[in-house]
Amino acid sequence: MSNETLPSWLALTQHEVMAKASHDDVARLNFLTHLNVHLSSQILPGVREVYEQEVKPAIIEATGSEPQDRHQIRSAMLDHPYYQFWSALRRNTMEMRHQVGRGVVLEQIEDIVAKVDALNQGADTLELDDALPIPDNVGLVDIHCQPGCYYEEYFPNDVTVAASYDIGLFVTTAGLLGGLSDGGGQAIAKWLKEQQPGFAPKRILDIGCTIGHNIVPLAEAFPDAEVIAVDVARPSLRYAHARAKALGVNNIRFVQANGEDLSRYADGSFDLISTSMFLHETSHQSMPNILAEIHRLLAPGGVCLHLEQPQYDGMPVFEQFMRDWDTYFNNEPYWGPMHELDLAQMVADSGFGAQPLEQIGLVSLVDESIFGKRSAGDAGEDYGRAPVWNAFLIWKAA
């Protein structure tokens, strides 16, 4: 792919349970993908100019000092027509993605559910728990403005929200997550293989797996490992299980469970625990519980790896403000609070004790001939949506 053009949505791997998109639906998904890229590459740079040339000088004039924090900047920027219009377009584009995605899926939902059911039939690797409540961090708002979030069901055995999530990720990330939207999981697998060559986990746990897109590459990288992926969302797990089967991956057990209480698993029973873009969807109440469970579940010498966007600490306030857009305007209320946490302290308090938090930069690993290349600091960086991550690792003392 040249740098000037984007891949078509059809470049995604059309696995068996994925919704099929008609000619016009593909055109819609491609239009929205281009619109997202246009907004971030052509319109968004003007937001910084407006800030530098008008809003920041006005704040300095009014207060006598440089902007102090991201909230002060947001409050001032919300009065500026340029920021208002960019924000209105960005929000609306997200809503269009969901409407189009859900429309495509619902039109054929009976077929999708039949395929999912056939793949899940009689499998002991899918454990659902109808009694599990949806925790506040998942249930208070529909995360990413996705109607129904990850968990709503419209009829028995429904997978609408999950199937729609699967076809829509491409639109928001402009394809930079690759053919199976698994660039994050691929990057983790590659890093482990290359940087930790002796590491051969026997048991792997993924918490907050949603449709399993980031755990499948790890299961493939360690085919002899027993992999367990948990989530609270039933439709996502049903879909994830069928999707993994459709991709020929059979060593993952999908379990409906809350990462705060995994008491069904024994102390020290996992060598590798991963989360992918998950911690910013938790809460101050749940995150310490999850980290404590991770500490308990990790075997000595084991590691947990969390794929996340970078923390705000040390970041210019304007960049913090930009990254905070999703917190307030894309139904990601814990995004900001999570990114200003003192992670090292929280990790220490969760049982790991004081130890340096190892951070590694990871870039979505995709077939660049189809999906192109993006690295940290690229022009057009979308302040939190570009698949350039800052994973942090915690080793449990051997």
Add this chain to the structure above:
Amino acid sequence: MKATEKISLAAKKAKGARPYFLADKQTEQTLSMVMTLAMELQVANERIASLESLLVQKGVLSQGELDAYQPNKDEVAQRSLATQAFLSRLLRLTQQGKQEMGENPPSMEAIQAILTQTK
């Protein structure tokens, strides 16, 4: 599920307060319509491009024939009228605003008063 139920369900609102950024909700709703219409226009363009490709592949058209096509005199005239009619529909409210100037029509209430007078 009925097809109409699916259409409604696809358009379901996400749980959570919806932020509005523009001066008023109506303006933002209009923006949403404009962006959807823009999307549908591009969808139609792509459909036309696909049709052209199929016609070329099946030998009905040759490559570039459509781009090189020059409407004849009658067609030019017909298209001119069609374009004027389209613009008139597109800008109806603006044009009617011009007609409004200098008018001072009685209010509906005033007309109602006339129509409801009894002998």
